[in-house]
Amino acid sequence: MDDGxxxxxxxxxxxxxxxxxxxxxxxxxxxxxxxxxxxxxPVSSVEIEPVRGYEDVExxxxxxxxxxxxxxxxxxxxxxSNSRSASEKVAAAHFAASQFLLSKGEIDSAIDHYRxxxxxxxxxxxxxxxxxSLYLRxxxxxxxxxxxxxxxxxxxxxxxxxxxxxWAYYGANKIDRAVEEWQRAEKLRPDAEVEAAxxxxxxxxxxxxxxxEGETAHFSLKYYGAAAPALxxxxxxxxxDNYNDLESQLDYTPREPxxxxxxxxxxxxxxxxxxxxxxxxxxxxxxxxxQGLGGMTPxxxxxxxxxxxxxxxxxxxxxxxxxxxxEGVAQWIEGRRSSQTAGELLNVLSRPDxxxxxxxxGSWMNLSGDSAYFAYxxxxxxxESIIQSGGMGDVQRLIDxxxxxxxxxxxxxxxxxxxxxxxxxxxxxxxxxxxxx
Numbered sequence: 336m337d338d339g340x341x342x343x344x345x346x347x348x349x350x351x352x353x354x355x356x357x358x359x360x361x362x363x364x365x366x367x368x369x370x371x372x373x374x375x376x377p378v379s380s381v382e383i384e385p386v387r388g389y390e391d392v393e394x395x396x397x398x399x400x401x402x403x404x405x406x407x408x409x410x411x412x413x414x415x416s417n418s419r420s421a422s423e424k425v426a427a428a429h430f431a432a433s434q435f436l437l438s439k440g441e442i443d444s445a446i447d448h449y450r451x452x453x454x455x456x457x458x459x460x461x462x463x464x465x466x467x468s469l470y471l472r473x474x475x476x477x478x479x480x481x482x483x484x485x486x487x488x489x490x491x492x493x494x495x496x497x498x499x500x501x502w503a504y505y506g507a508n509k510i511d512r513a514v515e516e517w518q519r520a521e522k523l524r525p526d527a528e529v530e531a532a533x534x535x536x537x538x539x540x541x542x543x544x545x546x547x548e549g550e551t552a553h554f555s556l557k558y559y560g561a562a563a564p565a566l567x568x569x570x571x572x573x574x575x576d577n578y579n580d581l582e583s584q585l586d587y588t589p590r591e592p593x594x595x596x597x598x599x600x601x602x603x604x605x606x607x608x609x610x611x612x613x614x615x616x617x618x619x620x621x622x623x624x625x626q627g628l629g630g631m632t633p634x635x636x637x638x639x640x641x642x643x644x645x646x647x648x649x650x651x652x653x654x655x656x657x658x659x660x661x662e663g664v665a666q667w668i669e670g671r672r673s674s675q676t677a678g679e680l681l682n683v684l685s686r687p688d689x690x691x692x693x694x695x696x697g698s699w700m701n702l703s704g705d706s707a708y709f710a711y712x713x714x715x716x717x718x719e720s721i722i723q724s725g726g727m728g729d730v731q732r733l734i735d736x737x738x739x740x741x742x743x744x745x746x747x748x749x750x751x752x753x754x755x756x757x758x759x760x761x762x763x764x765x766x767x768x769x770x771x772x
Contacts, residue, residue: 440739
């Protein structure tokens with residue numbers, strides 16, 4: 336909303352109002368921005384009851400802020416006598432260990448305990464779905480299929496299994512199968528978020544039915560029929576060239592191939608329903624309008640690098656990175672710097688009515704074009720200041736912390752020993768020192 340003097344838009348924390356004079360002076364570039372879709376995956380994990388006997392062993396399996404490996408080993412020895420109750424105790428103890436390790440952010444170790452639990456209780460539906468949920472949170476979509484298919488055999492009419500199978504297939508870029516599973520889940524038990532995911536998947540399926548496909552070791556590509564095959568090949572080569580560099584810069588390797596969709600301009604608008612200022616989108620799939628392009632251009636190469644960064648940051652943070660981190664890191668890695676906006680940012684951010692960085696955690700899709708330009712400039716400056724202070728290692732640690740910390744500010748304190756206020760002040764000092772003469 337624009338009343339002539341202020342721009343108002345919705346954020347997760349409520350409505351935010353920025354003086355129009357703030358955004359009117361930020362210089363605009365000649366390209367559309369490409370936001371990540373910050374937030375949860377298409378559907379959430381299911382709620383699973385603890386395994387039988389959990390309460391009896393929880394405090395014995397986990398105490399003094401650690402897992403009692405010796406106690407669990409003794410239970411496993413007892414279980415080898417083929418006692419069913421002993422096997423259930425072992426499963427419960429491993430479940431308790433998994434929950435504890437999850438609270439510490441040790442996802443791989445938690446997965447190991449779920450797998451051990453299932454060796455003693457292989458037909459426990461709750462354990463199977465919990466393990467699948469962890470794989471899905473880690474974007475390991477193919478690995479999630481094994482426990483989910485086992486769960487389907489045990490309980491063919493489980494809506495939770497269908498819900499998670501839809502997520503697994505959607506993440507693996509198998510849209511037809513995702514639609515089938517979410518339709519099944521809706522018939523078994525209506526669910527608002529499944530319904531929303533299904534509508535989105537059905538739009539994708541309808542649009543992509545006639546698309547061509549391409550694939551490399553790290554990417555699966557779909558593109559509309561009129562797009563030049565040479566362009567599709569060039570895009571895949573460019574993405575592959577960037578992949579190894581991002582692995583090094585962010586100290587992370589995505590667990591699954593990244594899906595890329597090339598659209599006409601109209602199809603991009605229809606499918607993404609994004610604001611007019613959005614030039615590309617990454618909502619787990621990289622979506623780019625390429626109508627009229629016959630080959631790679633420097634601008635497209637920069638957009639691809641930006642979008643691929645979102646895939647790395649999203650998976651590394653378990654999709655919990657706030658938008659300002661996503662956009663700041665993506666802009667920095669694509670090569671942008673704050674030289675063109677530093678002076679105006681300093682004028683804006685020194686004012687008492689300047690917005691705080693914390694307000695830019697959630698989605699930016701409701702921002703006006705002017706507000707978006709300000710948000711991108713602010714995010715880039717913050718990430719630049721973090722890198723100037725501690726290098727890319729600080730960015731890596733921040734993204735890792737975001738995956739498990741209760742809040743963004745907790746992640747800042749854990750990784751950078753800073754609060755939001757500290758980061759804002761650091762950014763202002765950085766801008767004055769580096770760019771103001």
